Amino acid sequence: MQYLAAAVFFIIMVFLMSLVWTNSRGAPWVPTSGQVICRMLEMADLRPGEVLYDLGCGDGRVLIAAARRFGARAVGVEVDLSRYLWSLLAVGLRGLRGQVKVIRGDLFAVDLGEADVVFTFLLQDTNERLKAKLRRELRPGTRIVSNIFTFSGFPLAATDEDLHLYLYRMAP
């Protein structure tokens, strides 16, 4: 019983420490619900064969939805090792390795030039830091769809006020 309590305590501590660490890197892990993911990908008008990037892909659920439901190619970037491995496993178990790539690393270090759609669920100050990179690397017409947090000054194409979703389209 004591061993079980110690193991549970250890797991909780590791989880909390990883939340604090990922928060300092860009955002803690808070998953987007399946319903909201679909709404966001519909807002972005993600089409078969297009390339979606999820910056901070968590457990890979956005990548899986993009590939399975929308027929897109998806690339996820995840800084946290446990969630990176979880994403790889989730993608592999669904037989999507040919369609989905997961990169372990910092989203600020990954080139976004081939993206058609960029999905974000980060934090407001992380979005602010990300703006210069998006301006530099995204092609004209690339869509950015953001959960909760905005990209102030970017051309807003649509919003869902109820769900706090924001769609931007890079200017030509």
Ligand SMILES: C[S@@+](CC[C@H](N)C(=O)[O-])C[C@H]1O[C@@H](n2cnc3c(N)ncnc32)[C@H](O)[C@@H]1O
């Ligand atoms: C709020 S969660 C969103 C997860 C997923 N996109 C979703 O919507 O379900 C943010 C994720 O970004 C990851 N993250 C935070 N900073 C990062 C960074 N600098 N580079 C890559 N991933 C990062 C966190 O580990 C976490 O999994």
